[in-house]
Amino acid sequence: MSKQRKLYAVFLGGGEELDSPVFSSLEARGIKFIQFNTFDDFTAYFNGNGDQIAVVVLGPGGLSDDWARLADLLDCKECDFVPFIDLTGSDNLPTTMRLKRLFYSLPQTVDPNDLATAVQFAFLENRRYRDLVREVESxxxxxxxxxxxxxxxxxxxxxxxxxxxxxxxxxxxxxxxxxxxxxxxxxxxxxxxxxxxxxxxxxxxxxxxxxxxxxxxxxxxxxxxxxxxxxxxxxxxxxxxxxxxxxxxxxxxxxxxxxxxxxxxxxxxxxxxxxxxxxxxxxxxxxxxxxxxxxxxxxxxxxx
Incomplete structure (x- = not known):
């Protein structure tokens, strides 16, 4: 049996005022995370590590001009049921992200502890789905x-x-x-x-x-x-x-x-x-x- 790879919460964009307390809270909960501020950086990571993504957080700014490309990139089997947490407040998210993957939308002013809890919940749920897939495939x-x-x-x-x-x-x-x-x-x-x-x-x-x-x-x-x-x-x-x-x-x-x-x-x-x-x-x-x-x-x- 192959060794299971570590899972990460991926933050795309964001702001320092929100990220710092959220990241501190995630560290305290034992959840690993990684942040990208450009689509090219995320693509480079994704091409070799897409199966390690447990949840994607769409932060304010950063990748707002690349949503269509982001939706296409994540429209693959290894990202099935990867939840999205949207902090952008935009009505222009691609349909595939909004209907098929969107977990919930939170305001940019969300309390950092609430956001960390949302990430934790989504993280655990994605891990449960992966366990189910392994069970079915076995x-x-x-x-x-x-x-x-x-x-x-x-x-x-x-x-x-x-x-x-x-x-x-x-x-x-x-x-x-x-x-x-x-x-x-x-x-x-x-x-x-x-x-x-x-x-x-x-x-x-x-x-x-x-x-x-x-x-x-x-x-x-x-x-x-x-x-x-x-x-x-x-x-x-x-x-x-x-x-x-x-x-x-x-x-x-x-x-x-x-x-x-x-x-x-x-x-x-x-x-x-x-x-x-x-x-x-x-x-x-x-x-x-x-x-x-x-x-x-x-x-x-x-x-x-």
């Missing part, structure tokens, strides 16, 4: 292609194992694994355990997220809660229905082009990604405790 179905089934999961580990298995029957297994994992884990954590997206943001920033999930799952009122996943596949499409036992949530906040205002929203990327994936359709029912994802069974390009 497996093959031992029972042939799954055509239909009903499954129940209670824990995040069970969700990961299930999504890896189901993704092997989808047209673009890595993309399907990421989206299904996000939606099923959302059903466990936010649905069954009742943790809000804002609470998750704060818990992740403090490094207490996993411990809090385990604590809530051990509570008597949550021990028997499960998420039901119904999987159906035919020659034209794959349909996955995910049902939790919670009270629902305001799912409209996390669909389409997520441009958060004010304090950053760190969750819901899988929901936003599923809602804009080509050849895919996501629908929430009622209060959001039931969600269906439909993926076209075409070529790999049909689902991302």
């Amino acid at each position: 497996r093959s179905s031992a029972i042939g292609t799954i055509m239909a089934g009903i499954f129940e999961v209670k824990t995040v580990r069970e969700a990961k194992n299930l999504t890896t298995m189901l993704s092997l029957a989808c047209p673009d297994a890595p993309s399907a694994a990421f989206v299904l994992s996000e939606l099923i884990i959302n059903a466990i954590e936010h649905g069954n355990l009742g943790i809000s997206f804002e609470e998750k943001s704060e818990l992740v920033a403090r490094g207490e997220w996993t411990r809090e999930v385990e604590r809530r799952q051990a509570l008597p009122e949550n021990m028997d809660k499960k998420v039901t996943v119904q999987f159906d596949r035919d020659s034209k499409r794959t349909l996955v229905t995910i049902m939790d036992m919670g009270d629902g949530f305001d799912w409209q906040r996390y669909t389409g082009d997520r441009l958060s205002q004010g304090k950053p929203l760190y969750s819901g990327r899988g929901i936003a990604m599923a809602s804009v994936m080509d050849g895919c359709n996501i629908q929430y029912k009622g209060t959001g405790s039931v969600v269906t994802v439909e993926m076209a069974n075409g070529s790999e390009e049909d689902c991302l």
Whole structure:
């Protein structure tokens, strides 16, 4: 097995007043970073190290005239699901960056600690996606292609194992694994355990997220809660229905082009990604405790 390369948060442009405290905070959190102020410098780095980029921060100024070239450069398989954090405040970002990759937009006056937390959250999520891809690529179905089934999961580990298995029957297994994992884990954590997206943001920033999930799952009122996943596949499409036992949530906040205002929203990327994936359709029912994802069974390009 090849050694995993170190991952970096890449800052493009920026300003000294913001960068210094942000970089100090990232160092304290153990997150490596690198900054570029010209497109040519970034291109030179990218050509040999593109697979080490975990998150891109678009700082004010610097590369504003090179967004189209930047979008083309990052439109490659090794940068799939690399999140962008936009500090430019511009409405002129290329569509591929805004819809397919944009994680969230923050004002240039954002608190440095909030920006560092956003980078940390995006960094961890990209690493989770990479882990999913490695898991999918290392497996093959031992029972042939799954055509239909009903499954129940209670824990995040069970969700990961299930999504890896189901993704092997989808047209673009890595993309399907990421989206299904996000939606099923959302059903466990936010649905069954009742943790809000804002609470998750704060818990992740403090490094207490996993411990809090385990604590809530051990509570008597949550021990028997499960998420039901119904999987159906035919020659034209794959349909996955995910049902939790919670009270629902305001799912409209996390669909389409997520441009958060004010304090950053760190969750819901899988929901936003599923809602804009080509050849895919996501629908929430009622209060959001039931969600269906439909993926076209075409070529790999049909689902991302």
